[in-house]
Amino acid sequence: MRVPNTKVWLKTEFAQRPDLLASGTTVADKVLGRLNATWNQSKSVSSEFSGRYRELLRVADAEIGEMAARAGDIPCRLGCTYCCKDERIVLTEKEAVLVVQHIEAQLDAEQKGRVVASIRAAAPTSDQASVPCAFLIDERCAIYENRPLACRSYFSRSVASCHDFFLDKSRMPQRFSAPKMVEIAVHEVTRAAKHSKLYEINTLMQRIYADPDKPTQWAAERMSDESDLADPE
Ligand code: SF4
Numbered sequence: 001m002r003v004p005n006t007k008v009w010l011k012t013e014f015a016q017r018p019d020l021l022a023s024g025t026t027v028a029d030k031v032l033g034r035l036n037a038t039w040n041q042s043k044s045v046s047s048e049f050s051g052r053y054r055e056l057l058r059v060a061d062a063e064i065g066e067m068a069a070r071a072g073d074i075p076c077r078l079g080c081t082y083c084c085k086d087e088r089i090v091l092t093e094k095e096a097v098l099v100v101q102h103i104e105a106q107l108d109a110e111q112k113g114r115v116v117a118s119i120r121a122a123a124p125t126s127d128q129a130s131v132p133c134a135f136l137i138d139e140r141c142a143i144y145e146n147r148p149l150a151c152r153s154y155f156s157r158s159v160a161s162c163h164d165f166f167l168d169k170s171r172m173p174q175r176f177s178a179p180k181m182v183e184i185a186v187h188e189v190t191r192a193a194k195h196s197k198l199y200e201i202n203t204l205m206q207r208i209y210a211d212p213d214k215p216t217q218w219a220a221e222r223m224s225d226e227s228d229l230a231d232p233e
């Protein structure tokens with residue numbers, strides 16, 4: 001699966017609404033400009049990919065928050081977990097680096113034990129089978145600050161519609177999709193998704209945690225390898 005660029009996505013999303021397409025394109029230009037500037041500036045803060053990527057996420061979160069505020073009352077909140085149980089969650093290997101760093105450096109031994117056990121027991125997430133994400137522990141995300149962009153940019157218009165979809169897959173949830181533009185813009189800026197694959201979260205994490213001694217080494221190798229980041233200048 002390849003992430004489209006922001007303008008291609010906008011054209012598809014608003015093909016029937018030229019008014020929304022025009023204003024969306026203007027917003028996309030501003031968002032892309034801001035994220036590009038952040039990405040370039042953060043090179044002086046951190047030479048490592050993960051530091052720069054965290055800074056980019058900080059700005060992307062602010063953009064997403066601003067769009068969500070403009071869109072009105074978004075019912076998504078901590079503890080509401082339909083999408084964590086009901087969506088196929090994808091991430092790049094670069095995003096997985098942040099997740100591994102979170103597990104290894106921020107969780108205590110007990111939390112880490114539970115997360116690794118959950119990863120090993122998990123089936124691949126699927127939007128058709130209500131399979132939970134491995135990081136959903138006690139109805140909370142165990143890696144919330146470092147969750148993938150796919151999770152950051154999901155907004156519902158109605159909790160009731162998420163509930164209905166959970167019970168009946170023919171009833172699609174009502175979503176607010178503008179923050180998706182930020183998700184795509186981030187991938188576009190880092191090029192992380194343009195040249196590297198997107199992976200289903202539970203399967204990729206099982207691969208990384210197949211040998212519990214290796215995840216730190218796995219992350220370090222990916223953090224220093226920027227070969228899939230086109231034109232970092
Ligand atoms: S990573 Fe966290 S927010 Fe994303 S689906 Fe999994 S539990 Fe939910």
